[in-house]
Amino acid sequence: MKVAVLGSSGAMGRFFASYFVARGDEVVGYDLSPPDHPVKGLTLARSTKEAAERADIVLVAVPMPKTLAVVRRVSRHLRKGSTLIEISSVKGNSLRPLRLAVSLTGARLLSIHPLFGPAARRVGMKFCVIGGRSDIASARRLFPRSVLIPMSQQGHDRAMAYVLSLVQLTNLAFLSTIAKGMGLEQFGRAASPIASAQLSVARATLSQDPSLFSSIQTLNPYARETLSSMVGELTRLQGLLAKNDSKGLQRSYEGTSKRQSRSELQGSLRAVYSLV
């Protein structure tokens, strides 16, 4: 198959270019910036048009706020019957205009969200797929060994407000609290295995692209609501602590602990200890 990757110098663009090259596809890339180091087997085109016009698959891996403009620009060059893949982390209100732009040309939009960063080994790929059976079927053909989770657009964004937005904001706040308080180095030194694993998770969230982070926060309509719940929970615990309410704190702990099986908790503890 002929595959075009738009944004082929970026981290996710490079990841998918390598993936399709390894599959044996003929892969053409295009990017405004030249790549830091080239992806082996990837041919570079001089324009969006040149990359896309003979492609069966066009994968768009540009910064989220630019996706719609890039898709509109490329749409007139799409072959009839081809598939355009968009991989944004928030589907929000952009999916309808994207679908419209693509369908006008007789091509088809496949909206997926890779639930991993460019550091993932290819074996462990997991995608949200927006849409129904036929979308799952096309995603399955392209990524046969991956985990595919069908979701509605709204369901996806709501889930990502927890999975991405909340995890990132919580860890950002956690790290700045430590940095302004006891200091990160001291924390690492005195950390228990759980605290040390928490520090690693927090640092991992900060290893990402800052503009991707801010898009994930501001473009997701559910991020505010999720963050408010988190602030509400912390404030409730703060109230118990202010009153020195041992029993209340213990009840909160037990209440949340009981929502999970003992084996889940113990398994997590073992996993966390193995990280250290």
Added chain:
Amino acid sequence: MKVAVLGSSGAMGRFFASYFVARGDEVVGYDLSPPDHPVKGLTLARSTKEAAERADIVLVAVPMPKTLAVVRRVSRHLRKGSTLIEISSVKGNSLRPLRLAVSLTGARLLSIHPLFGPAARRVGMKFCVIGGRSDIASARRLFPRSVLIPMSQQGHDRAMAYVLSLVQLTNLAFLSTIAKGMGLEQFGRAASPIASAQLSVARATLSQDPSLFSSIQTLNPYARETLSSMVGELTRLQGLLAKNDSKGLQRSYEGTSKRQSRSELQGSLRAVYSLV
């Protein structure tokens, strides 16, 4: 050496009893409750007195709020020149009366804090040691291959307000937010590698003893202050999000990210991916 473990049926009591048995010490345990399954090589005494009166080392591993009462009760049976070890997670105001109770009998207090739970393999032991060189030296004799971090009482409690209290409260709030929102099972299903590692860390914090959790919160005089900083950080981010301030969010992210080396962040990302 003769070692007595008070609270030998509890998780940490069992851990240390096994440790000293494995070292070849003669170990006697005492507990109000009989053990669920006995520690191999451990002899059980019928009273605190019987356990302690001929011991070179008496290790107290009872619930934190009971430590002072148990130490006062046992102190009159301590041999002159023996060492009483206390392992509380918060040193607070109890260290001075503990030291007094022990020193009256000609014994010596060694105040340490094992920075690991009973699930730790023995190779990876890390302890805070409250005090100076002679305390470090006695801890070194007992735990020769462990990491020892000398700390003042206040320095210890301040550090633990981050390492224990903040990590636990943040994860408790995080889990209840998810449980009340999208649900923990759904979260696990749609989790990215980082989110999945965060879920494991949060679950690991909930695998502990609920009363230990509440003691760690209420007995540590710095826990409130640390939690307030965290709530302050989250509220600041909430303000940026409410104004849709992409640039401000990006600056916060970059500001915290820059406090750490690129290699630290990338190393954490690799560690987190390896967990999944």
